[in-house]
Amino acid sequence: MPGPSHVRRPATLASLAAELGVSRTTVSNAYNRPDQLSAPLRERVLEAARRLGYPGPDPVARSLRTRKAGAVGLLLTEALSYAFRDPAATGFLEGLALACEQANQGLLLVPVSPDHVDVTAVHQAGVDGFVVYSVREDDPHFMAVLERPVPTVVCDQPTGVEGVDRVGVDDRAGMLGLARHLTGLGHRRFGVICMRLAAGHNDGPASAQRQESITYPVQRDRLGGIRDGLAEVGVDWADVPVIERFEHSVEAGRDAAAELMAAHADLTAVVCTSDILALGALQHAAERGLSVPDDLSVTGFDGVPEAGRAGLTTVNQPVLEKGRIAGELLLQRGDRNRSRRVTLPTELVVGTTSGPPRSDQRFFSGW
Amino acid sequence: MPGPSHVRRPATLASLAAELGVSRTTVSNAYNRPDQLSAPLRERVLEAARRLGYPGPDPVARSLRTRKAGAVGLLLTEALSYAFRDPAATGFLEGLALACEQANQGLLLVPVSPDHVDVTAVHQAGVDGFVVYSVREDDPHFMAVLERPVPTVVCDQPTGVEGVDRVGVDDRAGMLGLARHLTGLGHRRFGVICMRLAAGHNDGPASAQRQESITYPVQRDRLGGIRDGLAEVGVDWADVPVIERFEHSVEAGRDAAAELMAAHADLTAVVCTSDILALGALQHAAERGLSVPDDLSVTGFDGVPEAGRAGLTTVNQPVLEKGRIAGELLLQRGDRNRSRRVTLPTELVVGTTSGPPRSDQRFFSGW
């Protein structure tokens, strides 16, 4: 098997042209516009290229001249590797990759350092546009993206950025439906487990003040949906404990559930703002010996495959579709200039983790 | 919230320099080498940049000049989106992404068209090197990568390419250990389900001839490992039916198992060359009413999370580690020029899907 050709400094289009005694234009055309030169000459060019080990036009130089990179940048707030761990993100990426490969565009995962903020990677990225996946409103990387003179599409959050297309779901409505499902079953004593609400590490109860200053619109909407749903049956939001976790993992959900139940043993329903957290809550319930849904109802959000297998009551959102549409919004942008907003439908999925509270608990809740 | 700046044609370094009456070098230095100019002047430059909406040095132009793109290209044979569906690939990607983000390098997923071969995407990719994940020996995209004058690292396959680093596991040894486990349990009647062996769609038995012309070394080694293991107890490989599937999915595994068992109802063990296929085989066994492992033993390869949950007997390989090392081989390549080979260990995991064959079956196998 032949080895790679990176040993020798490769020939350039110019050197190839000189070798052949033709103009650089002609060599360029041999690659890009075969109809612009005679077949024999073209063959002669290509043959010489083979002989001299010319790898074809340099992609970077071409990008500079043509002003297109042939790639889409993807920005995530989390560490890059996170994208491959979170099933919701994975689904999104699959959809986005689908759109990219259909348009023959590369997908550049922009490395963001989770620890120290460093936006150079955003400046480094040779891309024709950015897809931003679910980042904080005041994310510095996102700011850097906005400064780049390329189109941008946001998935989920931040919302309402001028001149930027967005695709997402109606998180508030989705959660509202879920809350009604639970209140309809008779629940009145709720606890909530949510994801990171703003910059800064806050593992524990989310104070009213913190809830005021949420910088993740999705979390804001999901909490808002729950609050609205509970308000309909007279449950005061101030009485609902909300536990926040910085990390988004099953482990974090389990841990949060433990914290929640330790302080509020009388809850009949735990609403989580993601399936991953809910799966953790289910783990905790099992460890605590609570029967779900008899002793406790647990719900999630997203509709990831594992949730389906676990029979979790949740709100499905079309993650793959979100990715696909994000890609299409970016790539198929005609001469449109106004920003477009796409809101996809969610669907309440009633699984086996939600049911009416025990009658004694129901009675208890009447106090 | 402010909008993006892609409306106006952005200022260039040159125009900024002209505006300020300084040289372009100075502006460049303001961004890249703050120590090369006085602080006040630097501030003046940056202020003017802000005022004129100069987004900082163009990444593509910079790449052209500095000859580095700040990104690693990833080549997969399958459609891009596949990478996010196969858990083994996902694990690999996570590891690779880890290495990339540590080196502050982007990860460019190169779009390959699964249907019609089109290597332009490989030529398009502005990257400093390629990681090739598990492709066919004669894959045209891979050939195109080799022509690019950049370093390349291969994961798994193809093997033995001159001048190209490689990371993988000893697939043959892994499978050999697994085969010994099964023969040790008493199995003598085997069936095999394997992944795509070569170019071309072959869903069905893999003839001896096809097995001769395998172009996926990993499959060659895994099958070879089984063969060697069976030979040790006198089982003739010619008597072992091998079913191939083009698609790599649970569904395909289920289907292949059905085909296998329909023709060979007397098998006591089905060895699959991947966990995904094995999970499908388990599904089929369940549908057929076979008790695993009493009626049938089923094994996989890879050690994906789902296999763990299913209790599958399999061969674990450190997929995340493979990705991380692939990235490191590419990024931390010193002035080394000889190609490096890294072989990571595998581990036999005995789950609940393998056990001794029924005694009557064992007797039967003695015929």
Added chain:
DNA sequence: TCACCGGACCGTAACGGTTCAGAGCCTCAC
């Protein structure tokens, strides 16, 4: 006074292509 030095800044030449307006030249119709 003068050679020398270091900091601050600059001019020029790449980097490797693409693009566009032609220049030749040949053919064909009139």
Added chain:
DNA sequence: GTGAGGCTCTGAACCGTTACGGTCCGGTGA
């Protein structure tokens, strides 16, 4: 014979930046 038009091919400008090797100037030590 001649002008129109088509096919090939060329020359020069341009894309936006950084690398390299300077220059300029004020200060210093002898």
